[in-house]
Amino acid sequence: MSLTYLSSAERRAREILEAYGSSPSCWPAEERQTTLDCIALSPALQLYRAQLAELDQRIQAEQAATLLRIGDAEALQQRILAQLPAQSGTSASDKTRLGQRLLRWLVMPRFAFALTSVAVLAVIMMMPRSPSIDVPPQTTSQYAAWSWYDITGQDLPATSATSTLTMTDFIDLELDEDGG
């Protein structure tokens, strides 16, 4: 059977036969019906499936024989149940589990990215905010905010409308600061 002339469905059906054998019960459940339909339309795949059946019969026979030899393992089952220890304390196990979950959460890239972003934002927010000294104030309100911060070290109070402050107020303040 040449792969050159196979459609993609036939190719996949062949791959499934090669990997999982001739028995549909061993095929991936979600592809079972498609594979059966495809085989039904292809004599070459039917022949290939028949060739694979012999190995599957050997496997099934060996599987059944193995289970028969092992039996029901009743004695071992009883031994396991008899020697079952008390489950470890839930608090310790919960702590371990919490630690593992936290670690898993931290190493997940998307959360790590989010966490880093939040941390960066928090640092920015905590930095003392001052008007940029690189760009001199262009308007009266910018000058007011810049000067007020420069002199008092605080933001301009919201209640202090810049319109009510005059240039003289700032000059007075600067003079006070300089001890003048």
Place this chain on the structure above:
Amino acid sequence: MAITLRRNPLSNNDCVMDPSAIETQQLRQIAQGDKHAFAQLLSAYLPSLLGFIKRYVKEPAQAEDIAQETFLRVWQRAGDWQPREHSPRSWIYRIAYNLCIDLIRKQKPTTDALDELIAPDSPESEVIEQNQHQHLRTAIQSLPERQRTALYLCAFQGLSNKEAASIMSLGVDALESLLARARRSLRNYFASLEGEHHESNLSFLR
């Protein structure tokens, strides 16, 4: 809390509840310390899991120890089971598989442990049948470890491709590749065996 399986009144065999859902429920109950749920899970899994372990471990006592250790871990770590990562079945098999691999790494490779389970004084028909099984086991034993495990999990233990891939920490494509190569090797082995048999018959007739 006991687990009750709801059965379809029209059928004596068909279980209405999905087995995986039952096992999920059982594992959650085990995590709460429910011994009854543990006993049910143990009863359902032990024979097949022991069969799986015995393919790796030569000594029956060692195989039983690994089975016991597997279920001990199930009992103690049921709370750590992550449903998103593994189905209950693949989680249990993964524990057993890792224990087997650890033991194999400590020991030198041995022949298939199941070979030793064949009774030496069986009737002739059984001997022929056992020889056929023996051929298959020999052929499987000659496969690389990953191919063998993929075949054990999918063809012998009946696990789904996703479960087997998850146990072996593989993608499904890689698992399918291992399975295909394993099956091809086995078919070649039996083809050469039949060739030899045919040759010996011809030489007898000459």
